[in-house]
Amino acid sequence: MQDLLGGELLIAEVTGGDKEEEVHYWNRFVGGIEIDLTREQFGPHRIIGDPRVVVRPPEGPRAYATEYARLKARVLSALKQGSARRSEPTCPHPVTLSFMSRILITGMSGAGKTTVLHELSRRGYRTVDTDYDGWVLPDGTWDEPRVSALLASSSSLIVSGTVENQGRFYGRFSAVVLLSAPVEVLIQRVSARTNNSYGHSEADQSAIRQYVLDVEPLLRGGATLELDARRPVSDLADDVERLVAAEGPA
Numbered sequence: 001m002q003d004l005l006g007g008e009l010l011i012a013e014v015t016g017g018d019k020e021e022e023v024h025y026w027n028r029f030v031g032g033i034e035i036d037l038t039r040e041q042f043g044p045h046r047i048i049g050d051p052r053v054v055v056r057p058p059e060g061p062r063a064y065a066t067e068y069a070r071l072k073a074r075v076l077s078a079l080k081q082g083s084a085r086r087s088e089p090t091c092p093h094p095v096t097l098s099f100m101s102r103i104l105i106t107g108m109s110g111a112g113k114t115t116v117l118h119e120l121s122r123r124g125y126r127t128v129d130t131d132y133d134g135w136v137l138p139d140g141t142w143d144e145p146r147v148s149a150l151l152a153s154s155s156s157l158i159v160s161g162t163v164e165n166q167g168r169f170y171g172r173f174s175a176v177v178l179l180s181a182p183v184e185v186l187i188q189r190v191s192a193r194t195n196n197s198y199g200h201s202e203a204d205q206s207a208i209r210q211y212v213l214d215v216e217p218l219l220r221g222g223a224t225l226e227l228d229a230r231r232p233v234s235d236l237a238d239d240v241e242r243l244v245a246a247e248g249p250a
Contacts, residue, residue: 010034010051012152017045024048033174048152101244102151102172105160106219107179109199109208110186111229112236113160116179119237120158125244130161141165148172158240162215167222175243178223181230183212 007029014022026036028051042048105113114129121127128150130136137143142163151157151172159173170176186208190199198204220226225243227236 009054009056011054012051013049014042014046015049016047017043019046025054026051028053047149050148050152101156101174103158103240103243104166104169104173104176105158105179105240106162106166106176106223107229108162108181108186108212108216110189110193111179111181112189112233113162113179115233116236116240117158117160119233120240123237123241125158125241126156127158127160130159130163135161136163142169144168156244158244162219170222175224176222177240177243178216178219178226179229179236180216180220180226181228183209185230186212 007027009025010028011023011025014024024039024042026034026039028034039048105116107113114131117127117129128135130142130147135143135146140163142161142165144165147169150159151169187199187205190196190204190208193199199208225239227239229236
């Protein structure tokens with residue numbers, strides 16, 4: 001893939017289950033798009049760790065150099081045949097491409113992160129709301145090993161959350177979406193919701209006002225897209241869905 005399309009070659013350790021540790025390779029291209037042709041070989045109990053970039057020697061691989069050259073020649077030959085005879089498939093076994101389209105939705109309490117996430121889940125996307133199920137530690141930060149394992153094992157995913165250490169993971173997302181609204185709208189929403197008591201007290205509302213002043217500018221600085229959270233939920237979900245479509249199939 002890298003020989004033909006450029007980009008970066010990634011490597012990560014694979015652990016977990018009852019098998020020995022091993023390594024896994026895949027590709028990252030311009031714009032952060034990742035393609036992995038062999039990820040499906042790993043079962044659900046295998047965890048693919050954080051990737052690092054492999055710098056290949058300019059003369060080609062040192063190990064299995066003969067086999068590599070033979071395979072490269074065969075691939076190039078097949079591509080040429082396919083170009084000359086587009087109506088005739090050159091590969092009898094179709095390959096599934098795994099596109100990496102990971103989106104983070106962030107914002108203040110009351111911005112509607114959970115509501116938008118529910119709509120995207122209804123449309124068939126895999127979603128994780130990190131406000132629930134123990135993703136956030138008692139100190140208010142993400143459980144970094146758990147989040148890292150989630151992002152490494154999921155090729156298409158939409159995550160929501162607002163925590164202090166989320167910026168450490170921005171490089172693992174293809175887009176970071178900030179939902180924002182005037183503070184009075186946020187206060188009205190958190191006061192009215194029944195599934196979460198946060199925001200009902202004056203102390204909570206005072207904290208939200210301060211977070212809008214102190215924290216929201218930091219979120220805005222790290223976001224790749226800001227959406228007006230006063231818009232209809234379906235419209236917001238449409239915008240996020242377009243981001244996923246731009247990276248590849250969900």
